[in-house]
Amino acid sequence: MEENSYLKYPRRILMTADTVGGVWTYSLNLAKALAKFNVQVYLATMGSLPNEKQKKQAAQIPNLTLHSSDYALEWMENPWEGVDKAGPWLMDLQKLINPDLIHLNNYCHGHLDWKAPVMMVCHSCVFSWWENVIGSTPPEHYQEYFTRVQRGLQAADLVVAPSRDMLQSISRIYGELANKIVIPNGGEPVTIERDEKQDVIFSMGRLWDSAKNIESLNRVAGDLSWPVVIAGDDAVPGSSENSTFTNVTYTGKLDQDEVNGWLAKASIYALPARYEPFGLSILEAAHAGCTLVLGDIPSLRENWIGAAFFVEPGNLEALKYTLETLIQRPELRKKYAERAAIRAKAFTTKRMANLYLEKYEELLNAPRLTAPKSAAKSVTLPNT
Incomplete structure (x- = not known):
């Protein structure tokens, strides 16, 4: 993108996802809804390789290109070797695709040397999971997870969550975020009797x-x-x-x-x-x-x-x-x-895509911060 050009919508988005849970469905729903805007989505998946049914799902979306890996997800047990190896892989994809925008559905790669604006979507997190399911803060050995997630969040140009409750939890746990918004997920009814x-x-x-x-x-x-x-x-x-x-x-x-x-x-x-x-x-x-x-x-x-x-x-x-x-x-x-x-009917893929497109446009046409991402303010690990 030229320095003074005006790009209303991104033409190429590099998006991360996993194949394990709802993020896969969310990513495909969003990619499909972006098709009519001529947005190409390059989906970099981690966690496990997609199965044949998932490959077939992805192949049916004409504006979606699947890039698959089995690098560990950040919430898995002892994931850091895989998370670290995924970094260079994502950087190689960036060089190959030359995306206009980065859409991360995970946290720990937010600090990488991205050449385009970074949107990060908070679908869940270990600390908010632990609070609600176990009723306490995670044990001390989750300090590495906390540090990496916090660094990724504070490096992003915009942080998105699908509900106010989730966005408030993220801000409370990892520190206040300068640029954040709620965009609910979307889906479409199927033809049923x-x-x-x-x-x-x-x-x-x-x-x-x-x-x-x-x-x-x-x-x-x-x-x-x-x-x-x-x-x-x-x-x-x-x-x-x-x-x-x-x-x-x-x-x-x-x-x-x-x-x-x-x-x-x-x-x-x-x-x-x-x-x-x-x-x-x-x-x-x-x-x-x-x-x-x-x-x-x-x-x-x-x-x-x-x-x-x-x-x-x-x-x-x-x-x-x-x-x-x-x-x-x-x-x-x-x-x-x-x-x-x-x-x-309030949660359609059309509404979701329109809200994302609005924020994509803002990110693409806003001046990027020149301060190094590593300068993000530190927040200490919450006490139990």
Whole structure:
């Protein structure tokens, strides 16, 4: 880009992502929505190599080019060798692509020698996860994670989060940020036959992640009048450990078409989460006409108040009572399914893309800071 030129939208974006969780879906949704603006997205993935279904998903998006690696993600156990090796790989991609803008969906590479403006999106973090799920600050050996995340955040030109609650948590934990904004995630309804709703409660997510609290559903399922079906990955990344579910029907990890099929069938979608900065699966369920039963946490109330039922994450009796009440009261289910579907219309990929494009434009046409990124102010590790 010439020094005095005006570039309304980036033509080439280098975006990072992982293949493990919701960031993959978010990245593909955003890339697809950017296609009509002639924005090319070069997606650099880490964590694990994409599987065949994921490769097929990516190949169906004409403006998306996939660059894959299996470098460790910063939240994994002992990741730093892989995180450090990913740095030169990303720099090589920058040289190859010559992007107009860098869109990072991780933290620890924010300080690299980027030649274009850097937007960093906070989808979750270990410290806010630990606070909400464990109820304390992480142990001392997470100091390295804290230091690297803080350095990456303070090096970014703009920090984005999908909810106010998440953005406030990031600012409180890692230090105040000069340039930050909330941009909610987006999704699109799929073509389904809502008249075919069945007597089924459905849930999905990373089953090994205590933040999702899907184990609570397993514990109450045997006392409910309807069957409970759960989907997702039960294997902890980098470990042979698996989650065990005995009172529910477990489908395993599903592709998007299979997920859509279950959402079309399910009358109730339950995710009594302890920690969920946005919740793309909740949005998908709302679009599909499901009644929502969610964990009573600030981020979910922020988006779904008045359109969902909220249950304290650790209260099994309340979860059981709420689900059984909805089972017995079809008119109440219908009322709240309609409310959820209406609320979901506020979270579309079109709106998400437009908000990102607005911020891309601001970043591209604002003067870059000349101070070295390593000069970012330090903030000490929070006390337990």
